[in-house]
Amino acid sequence: MPRSYWVETLGCPKNEVDSDKLVGTLVADGMVPAEDPAAADLVVVNTCAFVEEAREESVATILALDERRADGSRLVVTGCMAERYGSELAEALPEVDAVAGFGVPVVLGARPARRAPAGEAVPGFDLLNLPRPSSARPWAYVKVAEGCDKACGFCAIPSFRGPQRSRSIESVLAEVDALGVQEVVLVAQDLAAYGRDLSDDQPGERAIVPLVRAVAERVPWVRLLYLYPSELTDELLELIASGPVPYFDLSLQHVSAPLVRRMRRWGSGERYLERIRTIRGLAPDAALRSNFIVGYPGETEEDHDRLLEFVAEARLDWCGFFAYSTEEGTHAAGLDGAVAPGLMAERLRELSELQDRITAERRDDLIGAEVAVLVDEAGRARSHREAPEIDGVVEVPTELPVGGFHTVRVVGATGPDLQAEPVVP
Numbered sequence: 001m002p003r004s005y006w007v008e009t010l011g012c013p014k015n016e017v018d019s020d021k022l023v024g025t026l027v028a029d030g031m032v033p034a035e036d037p038a039a040a041d042l043v044v045v046n047t048c049a050f051v052e053e054a055r056e057e058s059v060a061t062i063l064a065l066d067e068r069r070a071d072g073s074r075l076v077v078t079g080c081m082a083e084r085y086g087s088e089l090a091e092a093l094p095e096v097d098a099v100a101g102f103g104v105p106v107v108l109g110a111r112p113a114r115r116a117p118a119g120e121a122v123p124g125f126d127l128l129n130l131p132r133p134s135s136a137r138p139w140a141y142v143k144v145a146e147g148c149d150k151a152c153g154f155c156a157i158p159s160f161r162g163p164q165r166s167r168s169i170e171s172v173l174a175e176v177d178a179l180g181v182q183e184v185v186l187v188a189q190d191l192a193a194y195g196r197d198l199s200d201d202q203p204g205e206r207a208i209v210p211l212v213r214a215v216a217e218r219v220p221w222v223r224l225l226y227l228y229p230s231e232l233t234d235e236l237l238e239l240i241a242s243g244p245v246p247y248f249d250l251s252l253q254h255v256s257a258p259l260v261r262r263m264r265r266w267g268s269g270e271r272y273l274e275r276i277r278t279i280r281g282l283a284p285d286a287a288l289r290s291n292f293i294v295g296y297p298g299e300t301e302e303d304h305d306r307l308l309e310f311v312a313e314a315r316l317d318w319c320g321f322f323a324y325s326t327e328e329g330t331h332a333a334g335l336d337g338a339v340a341p342g343l344m345a346e347r348l349r350e351l352s353e354l355q356d357r358i359t360a361e362r363r364d365d366l367i368g369a370e371v372a373v374l375v376d377e378a379g380r381a382r383s384h385r386e387a388p389e390i391d392g393v394v395e396v397p398t399e400l401p402v403g404g405f406h407t408v409r410v411v412g413a414t415g416p417d418l419q420a421e422p423v424v425p
Contacts, residue, residue: 002030002031002032003030003031003032003041003042004031004032004033004034004039004040004041004042005023005026005031005032005033005034005040005041005042005043005044006033006034006036006037006039006040006042006043006044007019007022007023007026007044007046008037008043008044008045008046008061008065009046010045010046010047010048010054010057010058010061010079011046011047011048011050011054011079011080012048012050012187013141013143013185013187013225013389014141014143014187014188014189015046015048015079015080016141017132017141017142017143017187018046018079018102018127018143019044019046020132020133021127021128021130021131021132022044022046022078022106022127023132023133024130024131024132024133025105025106025130026042026106027133037065037068037069038068038069038070039070040069040070040073041070041072041073041074042073042074042076042106043065043069043073043074043075043076044076044077044078044106045058045061045062045065045075045076045077045078045079046078046079047061047062047077047078047079047080047081047082048079048080048081049079049080049081049083049084049085049156049160050080050157051322051325051327052325052326053323053325055081058079058081059093062075062077062093062095062096063093063095066095066096074097074098075095075096075097075098076096076097076098076099076100076106077089077093077096077098077099077100078099078100078101078102078106079102080157080160080161082099082100082101082102083101083102083160083161084156084159084160086099086101087099102127127146128143128145128146128165128167129167129171131175131178132175132178132179134178134179134180135179135180135181137181137376137377137388138181138182138183138374138375138376138402138403139181139182139183139184139185139221139374139376139388140179140181140183140184140185141185141187142172142175142176142179142184142185142186142187142215143167143187143188144166144167144172144186144187144188144191144194144211145164145165145166145167145188145189145190145191145193145194146161146162146164146165146188146189147161147162147163147164147165147189148161148163148164148189148190149163149164149190149193149197150189150190150228151264151331152253152263152264152265153262153263153264153265153296153330153331153332153335154253154263154293154296154324154325154327154330154331154332155327155330156327156328156329156330157189159329161189163197164188164189164190164193164196164197165197166188166194166195166196166197166198166207168198169195169207169210169211169214172211172215173214173215173218176215176218176219177218181219182219182220182221182374182403182405183219183220183221183222183223183245183374183388184215184218184219184221184222184223185223185224185225185387185388186211186212186215186222186223186224186225187225187226188226189226190226190228190231191208191224191225191226191227192206192208192224192227192228192231192232192233192236193206193208193228193231194206194207194208194211195207195208195210195211206231206233208236209233209235209236209239212224212236212239212240213239216243220244220405221244221245221374221384222243222245223245223247223384223387224240224247224249225249225387226249226251227248227249227250227251228250228251228266229250229251229252229266229267229271229272229275230265230266230267232248232250232275237275237278237279237282238282241279241282241283241286242282242283244372244384245384246279246282246283246285246286246287246384247286247287247288247289247384247385247387248279248286248287248288248289249289249290249387250272250275250288250289250290251290251291252267252272252290252291252292253265253291253292253293254292254293254296254299254303254307255267255268255269255272255292255306255307255310256268256269256299256302256303256306256307257269258303259296259298259299259303262296262297262298262335263293263296263332264331269306269307269309269310272310272314273310273313273314276288276314276316285384285385287317287318287384287385287386288314288316288317288318289316289317289318289319289320289387289390289391290316290318290319290320291319291320291321291322292307292319292320292321292322292351293322293323293324294307294321294322294323294324294344294347294348294351295323295324295339295343295344295347295348296324296332296339297324297332297335297336297337297338297339298335298336298337299324299337299339304347304350307351308350308351308354311351311354311355311358312354312358315358315362316355316358317359317362317385317391318359318390318391318416319355319358319359321348321351321352321355323341323344323345323348324339324344356415359392359415359416360413360415360416363392363413363415363416363417363418364413366410366413366418367410367411367412367413368409368410368411369409369410370407370408370409370410370423371383371384371385371394371407371408371409371410371420372384372405372406372407373394373396373405373406373407373408373420374403374404374405375396375400375401375402375403375404375406376388376393376402377402378398378402379395379396379397379398380393380394380395380396381393381394381395381396381400381406381408381420382394391416392415392416392417392418393417393418394408394410394417394418394419394420395417395418395419395420396408396420396421396422397421397422400422406422407422407423408420408421408422408423409421409422409423
């Protein structure tokens with residue numbers, strides 16, 4: 001009887017792609033998916049380590065799965081926490097059978113179970129370029145690069161993911177062809193800078209525009225996640241705005257110019273608003289999303305007020321707000337001006353309540369509109385305005401075929417979600 005596995009994925013879409021690649025290796029080793037972690041011979045937790053809250057969730061998930069797993073099964077921890085805190089994690093969690101970093105095989109059998117001592121070689125693999133199974137959904141994330149060359153003050157990702165390492169366009173397209181989906185969501189830590197590490201003739205040359213064009217020849221919808229505003233060239237902006245998915249996920253983080261500089265990032269609220277006005281001029285129905293850090297060291301009431309004013313003026317479709325988390329080894333960890341947790345929570349509530357109203361109003365504005373949707377599962381669809389697993393959904397009649405595109409009329413809105421009916425030709 002073949003051995004079985006269960007993979008639990010935490011964190012961002014990039015982690016989901018990593019899990020798919022791991023599943024591909026497990027299937028190649030002759031394993032089959034289990035219906036439940038309690039029935040699996042191998043339980044894998046792909047962890048997130050971006051902020052303290054994510055690390056706490058990862059540890060809680062590991063302990064919960066340890067209680068559920070069957071006697072004799074193996075519990076393996078991989079992902080960002082395993083890569084960043086491998087030895088510490090192995091010592092702190094004796095329940096775990098193996099801690100495997102990004103390039104360490106996650107398998108049953110005799111391959112290395114824990115991180116090797118210094119100087120000892122470990123057979124590894126390149127997770128970024130591993131094959132993966134075809135998608136069971138009409139859409140799929142495709143990771144086009146690993147690592148990041150940015151030096152944002154709050155982020156530790158470059159310290160354990162390394163510098164940017166882009167895949168070749170040919171390898172990305174081969175993966176797209178094998179997935180068999182209607183929508184490809186391109187992801188990377190610094191997506192718009194894709195390809196600048198590939199060119200020998202022109203160092204620094206970006207290849208994101210040729211990549212998007214090539215993928216768009218293969219699938220109807222191409223969506224891009226995580227675009228730094230400093231990397232959003234006019235050519236890329238116009239390409240996205242003119243396509244069937246005018247969706248802009250802009251990594252802004254804050255709008256107060258002094259605080260943005262303290263974050264070691266580019267931009268200001270006025271520059272961002274100018275970009276947003278340009279986008280809406282090119283594509284009036286464009287959807288915009290962003291995320292902001294609240295409580296970064298040195299954030300004043302004036303900085304917070306500027307962010308509130310920006311959110312009110314920008315009227316983004318979707319927006320996330322996250323409490324600052326001190327990350328060991330980052331520039332921000334040594335900064336003064338810590339914001340009290342209570343004040344941070346108050347600012348988060350104020351911003352979230354404002355954006356919730358804006359999102360609801362923008363959804364209400366769509367009532368009566370006809371939109372093209374992709375049906376992800378029975379009764380649930382998305383238009384270009386909704387990224388999968390992140391934004392709201394469009395509720396549709398269950399008889400609409402899954403995996404197909406349909407024109408529907410929006411007949412209602414409830415918070416972030418829409419209700420729609422098919423348009424009869």
